[in-house]
Amino acid sequence: MLSREDNELLTRVGPGTPGGTLLRMYWHPISLSREINDESPTKFVRVLGEDLVIFKDKSGRFGLIADKCAHRNASMVYGRVEERGISCAYHGWLYDCDGNIIETPPERNDSIMKNVKTTAYPVHDYIGMIWAYMGPQPAPPMMHYDTLFRADGKRKWLMHPNLNANWFQAMENSMDPAHLQVLHQEFIGKGKTPVSTTRGFTDDVESFDFYITSYGGLMKHRRYINGMEDAHPVLFPNILRQGASSQFRVPIDDTHTMHHRVFFYPTEDGSEPEDAFDPEITFEKPIKEDPSKSHPETKFILHSVNSQDQMAWETQGPIADRTHEHLSYSDRGVVLLRRHTKEMIERVQRGEDPIGYQRDPNHAIIDTNVDDGVWQISQDRSGLAAGNATVDAEAAKG
Ligand code: FES
Ligand SMILES: [Fe+2]
Incomplete structure (x- = not known):
């Protein structure tokens, strides 16, 4: 649960707001x-x-x-x-x-x-x-994330419908691994039937943990009972990197958000296609019966993982009221994101650079593990800036 003040701090994006000032970096x-x-x-x-x-x-x-x-x-x-x-x-x-x-x-x-x-x-x-x-001058260079800057592959944009909700709801979802096995159960079972629709495939997961990478990614990591592991970072502040895709959630205003994602598919032989930087563009089909309306005046069509996610984000309200929520242990990634965002707001207020920000225009390409959808944990954990230890059950309640 958050105080009303903290909820405002994390969600308001307009000029002069602390959150808006952070996003403008x-x-x-x-x-x-x-x-x-x-x-x-x-x-x-x-x-x-x-x-x-x-x-x-x-x-x-x-x-x-x-x-x-x-x-x-x-x-x-x-x-x-x-x-x-x-x-x-x-x-x-x-x-x-x-x-x-x-x-x-x-x-x-x-x-x-x-x-x-x-x-x-x-x-x-x-x-x-x-x-x-839209921030203070001089403008920094764009972050050289591999998915945006590598030349050895093809790209494709997928444009999703705008979200009639605050951007931070989408980002909290990206730090909430437990929802995958429940909300998306129709799409992840690969033909298997879940034990119940209430649990979905929850019992396939042994554990979750969360940590921050050396380049500023907020990582959620799952370990499955069959020994498989996966991990996906949030590239701070508003990109979810997962598999080949990077999902951008760009605030339109406090209660509306653009949502689009770029896929990067590396070539197998390392060759550099001529159109590497000229992506194909596709649009997601409508995800609501009346795309011009919001819940409860219209119904979502749950035809995809994304439409299920957008249903969850929008129905939390234009700005989710976090003074009325009951967090549990599995929400500790959400708590980490809130704490981290608040910390970055304070950093910017002190005149310091936030994480995920570079001043060197020639900085090296940042490897977000695009070649391997399943994260090699050992590679990344060497440079941890913060650990799972910072997020505990007690914190999750707060
Ligand atoms: S020039 Fe007169 S309103 Fe723009
Ligand atoms: Fe999801």
């Missing part, structure tokens, strides 16, 4: 690049509670600026793009990709051009996505 994939093109050069996006417009100017540069024009608030979605940037449709104020005002029709106003800027954030067009960084 990272690059986030905010739109498919192909959705902003010569025919349709602007797109409205809400990210971390801010209303923004992505545009592509006629010199081919992408920009991300405030939706509201600095003059008198008309939307920049209707702006006209030209070589130098984007011009507001209403009176023509022209902005470059850095948010500078470089023309002010109908008259030239030097003072405004010199002293006023619109909100603008750096973006990258990379592997089919526009990535945005």
Whole structure:
């Protein structure tokens, strides 16, 4: 159970909030690049509670600026793009990709051009996505995770429906290994029938534990009674790495979240395909009877692991009320995530870098074990920053 204050701390994402400030330290994939093109050069996006417009100017540069024009608030979605940037449709104020005002029709106003800027954030067009960084300057490099940066394989994006819930619910689920054997029992049994639908395949698991890796991954590890082990990290703060996939949960605002994942399939011979960085894009089919509505006005269609997960996340509420919950021992990964996130918020408040953050643009590719879906525990545990010992049953109750 959390206090109301801690629940707010972990879930609010808007400008100036502690959680939003932490999230702004990272690059986030905010739109498919192909959705902003010569025919349709602007797109409205809400990210971390801010209303923004992505545009592509006629010199081919992408920009991300405030939706509201600095003059008198008309939307920049209707702006006209030209070589130098984007011009507001209403009176023509022209902005470059850095948010500078470089023309002010109908008259030239030097003072405004010199002293006023619109909100603008750096973006990258990379592997089919526009990535945005909304934090303090200078922007760090993107984290060189293997799934995003290795050249010896093919990639594919799978776009899931937006989630009508707070991002942290999805991340807590990623630190909650016990749900797999129950919630997803229809998809994991490989033809076996569970002992009961209440237990699902719970009895296949001998134990769970949790730890933090040297590169900042929050690992959940399962040991099965047949001797098999698996482990998947959360790449802090908002990526679940599992098998070939990296799932991104990008907050739109406090109660809505984008959800998309990229798969990386290494080539067997180490060759580097020409289209390694030009992924195929697919969309998940609807997961609700009426995709425009939320629980309880519509019903989820539980046709996949993801739709089951999104059902669980959304039905917890727009922001789960953690002042009313009863944690158990198997929730200790959730407790670890909450503690760790709070610690990272405090680190950023002290002016320090959080985990999963790099300043060196040439840092080495980070191995998240993409070649082997089943984690080699011994490889990773050597660099532990924190251990399972930090999370105990007593903590789980708190
Ligand atoms: S409102 Fe944009 S130029 Fe006037
Ligand atoms: Fe799940």
